[in-house]
Amino acid sequence: MIVLIIASCNDREKRSQQSASVTEYKPDSTALRLNNKASRLIGNAAHTYDSLKAQLYDSAIIYLNSAIEIDCLYLLAYTNKAQALQRKGSLEEALEVLNQVEIIKPDFAEVLMGQGFLLEKMGKMELAEQKYRQALKAYEKRLEDDPESDKVRSDIAFLYIFLEDKNRALDEIRDLIIKNPESEQLRMIEGVIKDFDRKKFIAEY
DSSP states (O other), rough: OHHHHHHHHHHHHOOOOGGGTTTTOOOHHHHHHHHHHHHHHHHTTTTHHHHHHHOOOOOOOHHHHHHHHHHHTOOOHHHHHHHHHHHTTTTHHHHHHHHHHHHHTTTHHHHHHHHHHHHTTTTTTHHHHHHHOOOOOOOHHHHHHHHOOOOOOOHHHHHHHTTHHHHHHHHHHHHHHOTTTOHHHHHHHHOEEEEEEEHHHHOOO
C-alpha cells in the first residue's frame, strides 16, 4: 500500500509546479491543520513527564498519518512524523519515513542529512557517509541555482563536519567569511561549528 501511495505521489510531483520548493508548497487545508496539531503535541512532549511523552508522540503520529493520507505531497508532515518516531526511539521507522520523502523529492538536502544522522546513530557509518555525500550534491545543486545564498554556503560548510572533520568545516566557513566579511549568517555558523560536538550531537539526536 505504501509503495502505491509513494508511486502516486511521485507521479503527481512531476506534474506539480509547486514541487520545486518545499517551503512554497501549499498543502491541503485539512492536512495543514492536522500537521499543526501534531506539531503542538510534539512540542509539548519535549517539556512533559517521561510517562506522557510516548502518548503525545503516538497522538501526533496519528494526526500526521491522516495528513499524509489527505495530501501525500505534504513533505513537512512526513518530516514531523519522522521526528516524532525518532524521539520515541523508533529509529528504523523514522528512517523509513525519510526514505519515503527521498522518493518523492530526491534533492531534499536536509532530509538526506537527517537520514545520515539516523544511520550514524544506528552505527551504519558507511551508509551514513553515502547520505552525507548525497546531501552535499543536493546543496551544491541548490547553490548553482542561488550562488549568493549564505544559508546554502553555511550549510555546506557545516556538512563538512560529517564528510571530513571539524577543522575542514572551520576552514570552509572561514574562507567564506574572508570573501563575505559582513555576513552574520556565516559568522553565526562559524560559532556553531567551533563549539560542535559530533559524538554528543549524534547521541542526543
